[in-house]
Each structure stands twice: as C-alpha cells, then as structure tokens.
Amino acid sequence: MTERPTHEAGWLEKRLPIVSVFRREYVDFPMPRNLNSLWSFGAFAMVALGLLVLSGIFLAINYTPTMADAFASIETIDRRVASGWLVRAIHMGGVSMLFATLYVHMGRSLYYGSYKTPRELIWLTGTGLLAMVMITAFAGYILPWGQMSYWGATVVINAVNAVPGIGHPLASWLLGGDGLGDVALHRFYVLHFVTAFSILGVIALHVASIHVSGSNNPTGVDPQGPDDTVPFHPYYTSKDGLGICLFLAVYAVLIFFLPNLLTLSDNYVMANPVVTPKDITPEWYFAPFYAILRAVPSRLGGLVLAAGSIAVLFAVPWLDRSPVRSARYRPLLKIALPVLFFSFFMLGMAGMHAPTAPWLWVSRLCVAYWYAYFLIMLPLLPKIEKTYPVPVALQGQN
Amino acid sequence: MIGGLLSKRETMTSDQPSSPSETEISVVESAPKRRDVLASVTVGLGCAGACALAYPFLDSLNGTRGENAAEDDTIEVDLSAIAPGQQVIVKWRGWPVFVQRRTPDMLAALRAPGLDQRLRDPASTIMQQPKDAANWHRSVVPEIGVYVGICTHLGCVPNYDPPSTADTSGHYACPCHGSQFDAAGRAFKDAPAPYNLPVPPVTMLTPNRVQIGKSKGDPGFDIANIQQI
Amino acid sequence: MRWMLLALGLLGGVSAHASTSEQRGFKVFRQVCSTCHSLDHVAYADLSGLGLTQDQIKEYAAQHQVPDGLDEDGDPKTRVARPTDLIGSPYAGEAMARMANHGSVPPDFSRRAMTQKGGVAWIVRMLQSYAEAPAGRKLPPGSYYNTAMPHGHIGMPQPLHDGQISYEDGTPATTKQMAEDLGAFLEWTARPHLAARHLVGVFVLLYLAGMYVLLLLMKRRVWSRLRQTDASRNF
Ligand code: HEM
Numbered sequence: 002m003t004e005r006p007t008h009e010a011g012w013l014e015k016r017l018p019i020v021s022v023f024r025r026e027y028v029d030f031p032m033p034r035n036l037n038s039l040w041s042f043g044a045f046a047m048v049a050l051g052l053l054v055l056s057g058i059f060l061a062i063n064y065t066p067t068m069a070d071a072f073a074s075i076e077t078i079d080r081r082v083a084s085g086w087l088v089r090a091i092h093m094g095g096v097s098m099l100f101a102t103l104y105v106h107m108g109r110s111l112y113y114g115s116y117k118t119p120r121e122l123i124w125l126t127g128t129g130l131l132a133m134v135m136i137t138a139f140a141g142y143i144l145p146w147g148q149m150s151y152w153g154a155t156v157v158i159n160a161v162n163a164v165p166g167i168g169h170p171l172a173s174w175l176l177g178g179d180g181l182g183d184v185a186l187h188r189f190y191v192l193h194f195v196t197a198f199s200i201l202g203v204i205a206l207h208v209a210s211i212h213v214s215g216s217n218n219p220t221g222v223d224p225q226g227p228d229d230t231v232p233f234h235p236y237y238t239s240k241d242g243l244g245i246c247l248f249l250a251v252y253a254v255l256i257f258f259l260p261n262l263l264t265l266s267d268n269y270v271m272a273n274p275v276v277t278p279k280d281i282t283p284e285w286y287f288a289p290f291y292a293i294l295r296a297v298p299s300r301l302g303g304l305v306l307a308a309g310s311i312a313v314l315f316a317v318p319w320l321d322r323s324p325v326r327s328a329r330y331r332p333l334l335k336i337a338l339p340v341l342f343f344s345f346f347m348l349g350m351a352g353m354h355a356p357t358a359p360w361l362w363v364s365r366l367c368v369a370y371w372y373a374y375f376l377i378m379l380p381l382l383p384k385i386e387k388t389y390p391v392p393v394a395l396q397g398q399n
Numbered sequence: 400m401i402g403g404l405l406s407k408r409e410t411m412t413s414d415q416p417s418s419p420s421e422t423e424i425s426v427v428e429s430a431p432k433r434r435d436v437l438a439s440v441t442v443g444l445g446c447a448g449a450c451a452l453a454y455p456f457l458d459s460l461n462g463t464r465g466e467n468a469a470e471d472d473t474i475e476v477d478l479s480a481i482a483p484g485q486q487v488i489v490k491w492r493g494w495p496v497f498v499q500r501r502t503p504d505m506l507a508a509l510r511a512p513g514l515d516q517r518l519r520d521p522a523s524t525i526m527q528q529p530k531d532a533a534n535w536h537r538s539v540v541p542e543i544g545v546y547v548g549i550c551t552h553l554g555c556v557p558n559y560d561p562p563s564t565a566d567t568s569g570h571y572a573c574p575c576h577g578s579q580f581d582a583a584g585r586a587f588k589d590a591p592a593p594y595n596l597p598v599p600p601v602t603m604l605t606p607n608r609v610q611i612g613k614s615k616g617d618p619g620f621d622i623a624n625i626q627q628i
Numbered sequence: 629m630r631w632m633l634l635a636l637g638l639l640g641g642v643s644a645h646a647s648t649s650e651q652r653g654f655k656v657f658r659q660v661c662s663t664c665h666s667l668d669h670v671a672y673a674d675l676s677g678l679g680l681t682q683d684q685i686k687e688y689a690a691q692h693q694v695p696d697g698l699d700e701d702g703d704p705k706t707r708v709a710r711p712t713d714l715i716g717s718p719y720a721g722e723a724m725a726r727m728a729n730h731g732s733v734p735p736d737f738s739r740r741a742m743t744q745k746g747g748v749a750w751i752v753r754m755l756q757s758y759a760e761a762p763a764g765r766k767l768p769p770g771s772y773y774n775t776a777m778p779h780g781h782i783g784m785p786q787p788l789h790d791g792q793i794s795y796e797d798g799t800p801a802t803t804k805q806m807a808e809d810l811g812a813f814l815e816w817t818a819r820p821h822l823a824a825r826h827l828v829g830v831f832v833l834l835y836l837a838g839m840y841v842l843l844l845l846m847k848r849r850v851w852s853r854l855r856q857t858d859a860s861r862n863f
C-alpha cells in the first residue's frame with residue numbers, strides 16, 4: 002500500500018467528494034444579492050414536505066388500510082396513540098401549508114419570469130412536482146375512509162372513468178375491479194406513499210437544475226460578476242432561516258389553534274356507500290380546479306378544462322415570447338398577471354360554493370381568463386408591449 | 400436599527416463575502432465576543448427545537464401505551480379433560496401456556512438421582528416463577544404443571560414428548576436449536592437455552608380447575624419482572 | 629407531555645375533589661344517553677382523560693359485556709368488558725338499534741360535537757327545547773315536539789328532566805345544568821386532546837418567537853456586512 006490517508010476528510014474527499022460538493026453548492030454557492038422573501042418559499046416547501054414525509058411515516062406505522070379498520074385506526078391514532086394527535090395534526094397541517102407555499106412559489110416564478118431560458122427544466126420539474134403533490138394529496142385524503150374520503154374518491158374515479166378511451170382501463174387499474182372497496186383502498190395507500198417518496202427524487206432534480214442555471218432574481222437580469230452575488234451561506238441561510246421561523250409560526254397557529262380549518266367535519270363520519278353527505282366540498286387547495294370541473298355543463302368538457310388548466314402550465318416557457326424576464330419591466334404583464342392570480346383566487350372561492358348563478362359565472366369568467374392569459378396573452382403581449390429599460394447590475398437593487 | 404448598531408462592531412470570520420475590503424480587515428482586532436454568543440445560542444436553540452420536534456414522532460412509537468396496565472386478563476382452565484401424562488396448550492396474554500397432568504412416574508423422574516447435575520438451575524433459584532412454584536416440581540401442586548411454552552433461548556415453542564414405555568419421564572425438546580427441558584420446564588445443560596421455562600402466576604381453584612393470571616401464593620408476582628420470557 | 633398536562637391541571641386549579649363539567653356530563657351520558665347512544669370510538673380507558681381513576685373506569689367497564697367469539701356449541705359468547713375495549717353501542721347491531729327506535733339509529737357520540745350542524749351549542753339548546761305540542765299540531769308517530777328541530781319534531785323522547793339524576797358534588801341536576809354538562813362531555817369526546825393542543829401550541833409559539841428574535845439579529849448582522857462592503861467600495 003503506497004497510499005496512506007493523511008486525514009479523514011482527505012480520504013473521503015478522494016473517494017466521494019460530498020463535503021466539497023456540499024460546500025460548493027450550498028455554502029459558497031453564488032446567489033444574486035437582491036432576492037426578496039418570495040425566494041424563501043422554495044425552502045418553505047422543503048420544510049413542509051420534510052414534515053409531511055416524517056409524520057407520514059409515523060402515521061403509517063399505526064394505520065390500517067382496510068375498509069373495516071381504516072377509520073377506526075385513525076380514531077385510535079387521534080385518541081390513544083401516544084402523541085398521535087400531534088403527529089396527525091402535523092401531517093394534516095402540512096398539506097395545507099405545502100399547497101399554499103407552492104401556489105406562492107409558482108406565482109413568484111410566473112411574475113419574475115423564472116421559467117424562461119435557461120430555467121425551463123426547473124419550471125417543468127416544478128410543474129411535475131405540483132401534479133405529484135396533487136396525486137399524493139388526493140390519494141391520502143381517501144385513507145381515513147370518512148364520508149368525504151369516500152365521496153371525493155367516488156367523484157374523481159367517475160370522472161376518470163368518463164374519459165373516452167383510456168378512462169375506463171385507467172380507473173379499473175386504479176381500483177382493481179370496479180368498486181371502491183378494500184382492494185382500491187389498499188392501492189390508494191400504496192399510491193399515496195410511493196408518489197410521496199418519488200416527490201423527494203424529483204425535488205432533487207428540481208434543485209440540481211437550479212444549481213446549474215443559478216437562481217433568477219427580481220430584476221430577471223443575470224448577475225454580472227462577484228459584486229452582484231453573495232455566498233448562499235450565511236446570507237441566504239440566515240434569511241431563509243428567519244423566513245422558516247415565520248412559516249413555522251403560521252403552521253403552528255393552524256394546527257394548534259385553528260385545526261378545524263384543516264378538515265371538513267363530515268370526514269369524521271365513517272364512509273357510508275348509501276348516504277352522500279349534503280354538500281361535498283373539496284379541500285381548499287383543490288377548490289380552483291373543482292370550480293373549473295363544474296364550469297361547463299358537460300362532464301367531459303369540465304374534465305378537459307380542469308386537466309388542461311394544469312397541462313397548460315407545462316407549456317409556459319414556450320408560450321411566453323418576451324425576452325424580458327421580470328414583470329417589473331413589463332407594463333402589460335404587470336397588470337395581466339395579478340389578474341390571473343385574482344382569477345385563481347376567485348376560482349377557489351367558486352369551488353367552495355354551489356355552482357349556481359353568481360358563482361357559476363364567476364368560475365366561467367375566471368377559467369376563460371386563465372386560458373386567455375396562457376394561450377393568448379403570453380405569446381402575443383410581447384408584440385404590443387413596450388418594456389421598461391432593465392438595470393445592468395444587481396447592486397443597489399435590493 | 401439593531402443591524403446598524405451591530406454593524407459598527409462587525410467583524411469577519413470564515414463566512415465573509417468573496418472579496419473582503421480593507422475596512423473589514425481593519426475591524427478584525429476589535430472583534431467582540433458577543434457575535435459568537437449569538438451564533439451559538441441560535442444554533443443551540445435551533446437544535447433543541449429539532450429535538451423537541453422528534454419527541455412526538457418517537458413518542459408515537461409507544462403506540463397505545465399503558466393501556467394494558469392493570470388489565471384483568473386471567474383465564475381459567477378445566478383440568479378434568481387432561482389425561483395423566485398429557486398436556487393442553489392454552490393462550491394467555493397471547494403466549495402459549497402448557498398445562499400438564501403428571502403421572503407418578505413423571506413425578507419420580509423429577510427427583511431421579513443424578514438429574515440435578517444435568518440441569519442448569521435445578522432448584523429454581525433464578526426468578527423464572529412465582530414463589531409458590533420455586534420448588535422441586537415447579538408448580539403449585541405436584542400433579543399439575545403450568546409453563547409458558549416459550550423457549551428461553553430464542554423464543555420457539557418446545558415440543559412435548561409425553562411419557563412412553565421407553566422413557567416415562569416426559570420432557571420438552573425445542574425444535575429450533577435443540578434445547579431440552581424436563582417435565583418441570585427445567586433447562587438441561589449442554590443445550591442453548593439459558594433459563595428454565597417461565598411459570599405464570601397460577602391459583603388452584605378446585606383440584607380440577609386452575610386459574611392462570613393470578614397467584615394466590617405470591618400475589619405480588621408480575622410476569623413482566625422475571626429474568627426472561 | 630405529561631408534565632405539561634400536570635402544569636395545566638395546576639393552572640386550571642383542578643383538584644381531586646371538585647368534579648368538572650365534563651365529568652358530570654359523563655354521568656349524564658352514562659345514566660341517560662347511553663341507553664340508546666353509542667360511543668363507538670372511545671375506549672373505557674380513554675375516560676382517564678376526563679380525570680376518572682382506573683378503578684372508576686374498571687367499575688364502569690365491568691358493567692358491560694362484549695362479544696367474545698363462539699363457545700363450544702358454536703354459539704356467540706360474551707365476556708365482561710375491559711378498560712381497553714371500546715364503549716361502543718348499547719345495541720348488538722344497527723338493525724337492532726333501528727328496530728328499537730322507530731326505524732332510525734340514535735347517532736354515535738364519538739365526534740358528534742364536530743359533525744353536528746351548530747355544534748355542541750345546538751345540542752345543548754335542543755335538549756332544552758322540548759315542549760307541549762301546540763293544539764291541533766299533528767306529529768308523525770314516534771316523534772316528539774321540539775322547537776330546535778327544523779320541522780319542529782324529533783324522534784327522541786325528552787331525555788332530561790329536572791332532578792332525574794343526582795350529582796356527587798351537590799350540583800343541582802336541572803335540565804339546563806345536565807344539558808350543559810353533557811355538552812362539555814361531547815366537546816371532550818370530539819376533541820379529547822384540546823387542552824394539550826392549546827398548551828403545546830403556546831409553548832411552540834413562544835419558542836418560535838424566541839428563535840425569531842435570534843434569527844433576526846443574525847440576519848441583520850450578516851446582511852449589514854454587505855452594506856458595509858458596498859460603502860467601502862464606493863469611496
Ligand atoms: C414539492 C414542491 C417544490 C419544492 C420542494 C420546491 C423547491 C424549490 C427550491 C428550494 C427552490 C430554490 C429557492 C426558491 O427559488 O424559492 C425552487 C426554485 C424554483 N422552483 Fe420550486 N419547488 C417545488 C415546486 C415547484 C413548482 C410547483 C414550480 C412551478 C411549477 C416550481 C418552480 C420553481 C422555479 C421556476 C424555481 C427557480 C426560481 C428562481 O431561480 O428564481 N417549483 N424550488
């Protein structure tokens with residue numbers, strides 16, 4: 002043996018340079034110096050997701066995925082398992098916190114043009130993550146086998162079934178037969194945690210591609226040199242840390258003092274296949290898409306619109322033709338985009354009300370705007386928009 | 400405001416920006432201790448918070464703990480159906496419990512000369528039974544033996560060899576790694592099981608009815624406290 | 629968590645002798661409601677959360693029988709309930725409950741405070757809203773006049789009457805008192821850990837407030853360095 006390790010770090014470094022890679026990517030990594038707090042939401046999403054996965058593992062230990070015992074096992078966790086109520090509260094609160102965070106995170110990316118070259122892949126993996134988080138949330142919501150679980154699942158499965166061609170086989174694969182029963186519940190359980198763990202993998206891709214292109218910033222202008230950047234640590238570790246503290250405070254208020262906001266009380270009644278609860282409302286984070294589903298008087302039409310409203314997000318990097326990234330310097334987008342955010346909010350409101358007179362029209366209007374924004378405004382606005390001059394350096398921009 | 404105050408005594412450590420200017424270097428000498436206190440308190444409190452967060456998760460692993468405490472889980476077994484030399488297996492607390500009726504030959508075999516030398520704990524000195532079973536027949540009455548049928552080696556259920564014409568003693572042999580026990584559950588030397596089979600708390604209600612779970616002769620006995628189950 | 633609950637007990641001045649509204653409500657449930665209503669998801673042992681002692685819980689459980697498989701003849705057999713068993717229903721099955729109550733099943737109480745529209749407040753009011761039906765008013769068979777119900781009648785005969793039970797602590801058992809105590813009990817069955825939840829929440833928020841101050845100081849100190857660098861560059 003000629004080679005003798007001088008010290009432990011050197012030995013590891015030669016074989017697996019995790020320490021230096023970590024240092025390069027998460028300590029010294031140059032970040033634009035002018036990021037605002039909206040850039041902390043990615044970190045919030047990570048925290049929420051981490052808590053979800055952790056609490057999920059400990060819930061799974063006490064959960065039973067059978068029609069006979071699912072509801073009772075959740076009751077046992079909530080009432081009798083040591084600290085079980087807290088573990089469950091962390092999991093339930095985490096979902097709302099994650100969705101809220103993701104919606105802001107996406108809004109930020111839209112506003113500052115973070116999806117444009119060279120960040121298309123970050124946006125694509127991000128949208129993929131949103132879809133996966135939705136699937137996970139949907140599957141997870143079935144597990145307690147309450148009335149809302151059962152009827153929410155019924156409605157969604159029938160919707161899938163209604164898709165011509167692939168709908169029926171897809172629903173049948175999901176259910177393992179036709180009915181929403183023991184087999185289906187077991188599958189949703191597996192689907193729930195398999196998708197959840199896959200999310201972790203996709204996050205790795207998402208973050209890796211951020212580290213290739215570097216972060217965008219509120220001006221949308223690339224940093225011009227070392228004066229425009231600061232090392233990730235301690236600048237953004239301290240800033241994100243502060244943000245995470247606030248994020249956790251909101252999270253805590255929700256689970257400790259407002260837990261009723263997190264659940265629909267009907268889900269505390271065990272699933273009953275012969276009684277549909279009076280008003281089925283989705284969880285708030287699905288409400289906008291639920292409103293789209295009901296916006297048109299056609300089953301297939303609603304489905305296509307709802308699925309399309311998410312699908313269109315994938316195309317955003319190629320729909321927006323403007324060379325200017327940040328909406329700060331785009332007078333028209335600066336108006337059009339907040340209107341989109343408002344539409345999304347109103348769709349959410351509509352989704353939580355019965356689809357009758359005022360709300361039905363609100364959802365129709367908003368869904369029309371949703372599509373108009375992505376399919377018409379993004380490609381065409383640049384043709385008429387006179388953008389403001391963009392700054393040359395980031396110094397003095399914070 | 401606070402930032403402004405602090406910045407006057409600011410100093411650089413390893414986490415300085417890429418190109419330190421002269422001003423910064425010049426303040427190094429006047430480095431106050433305070434910054435390190437702040438940093439370590441923050442990191443320390445952060446770690447404490449993370450530990451506190453782990454509490455509910457780890458606590459939940461205890462499951463529905465404490466629920467079995469003070470549970471009345473005695474069972475009664477009718478002995479009239481057990482023929483001399485035979486045993487039945489009943490379930491108590493989820494464990495297999497052997498209930499045997501002994502023949503005079505089996506009782507004699509328990510006291511056969513030379514047997515004690517081959518046993519690990521012939522006099523039941525190790526706490527594997529209530530006080531009223533710490534005798535030569537390891538039971539409340541000599542004719543009836545009651546043992547938790549879990550091998551003290553690694554937990555398999557030993558097989559019962561009833562007395563036969565060739566061997567009238569009756570004994571237990573564990574299928575897993577060959578441990579041997581006599582009819583009173585005493586472990587033989589030269590085999591892996593280190594302790595005698597546990598005796599549960601037993602009360603004879605009538606000569607033909609036994610209660611498992613409560614010991615009249617040793618009311619303070621708790622099976623959870625024995626050497627090994 | 630135990631010490632926190634202890635602290636809470638001390639703060640709330642709960643002593644071993646005074647009975648709480650929840651405990652009195654449990655007595656109402658036990659003596660009145662439980663003849664028809666179930667607690668499917670609450671175990672006898674859970675009642676320790678109300679401050680009942682192990683002996684009280686055992687005594688209560690011991691008055692009930694639970695199914696215990698089949699006997700030697702293949703007939704269903706029962707045994708005395710243990711603290712770990714669920715309190716469950718007074719009826720052997722849904723059909724039997726329906727049979728005994730003019731075709732409707734008395735609702736389960738485990739989460740009733742959560743699932744009832746109007747919550748516990750409505751239940752408390754409903755229990756006190758029985759009255760003589762106005763002259764000429766015809767009620768469907770098996771139903772009773774109750775002004776809290778949307779249609780003015782309910783399938784449950786008036787369950788509470790003044791002085792129907794007696795409280796150990798000497799509280800007069802008026803209908804109003806019993807209804808309110810029962811409300812407190814239902815609130816507890818629906819949210820058994822509410823007190824702990826609030827207490828832990830306060831500790832968590834205090835901790836986060838402390839962390840916030842520290843992190844704010846850290847962040848300001850770090851970022852002020854940048855301003856200083858800028859300033860020196862601009863010379
Ligand atoms: C599980 C979900 C997600 C996690 C954990 C996550 C995490 C992160 C993190 C840590 C960052 C860097 C910090 C930041 O810029 O905020 C980031 C950046 C980004 N994310 Fe996500 N993300 C998620 C979902 C999404 C979604 C749904 C989208 C959009 C469809 C998205 C789009 C982006 C973009 C475009 C960036 C780059 C921003 C920039 O460089 O300015 N992400 N993400």
Ligand code: FES
Pocket residue numbers: 550551552553554555573574575576577578591592
């Ligand atoms: S377990 Fe019985 S001999 Fe090993």
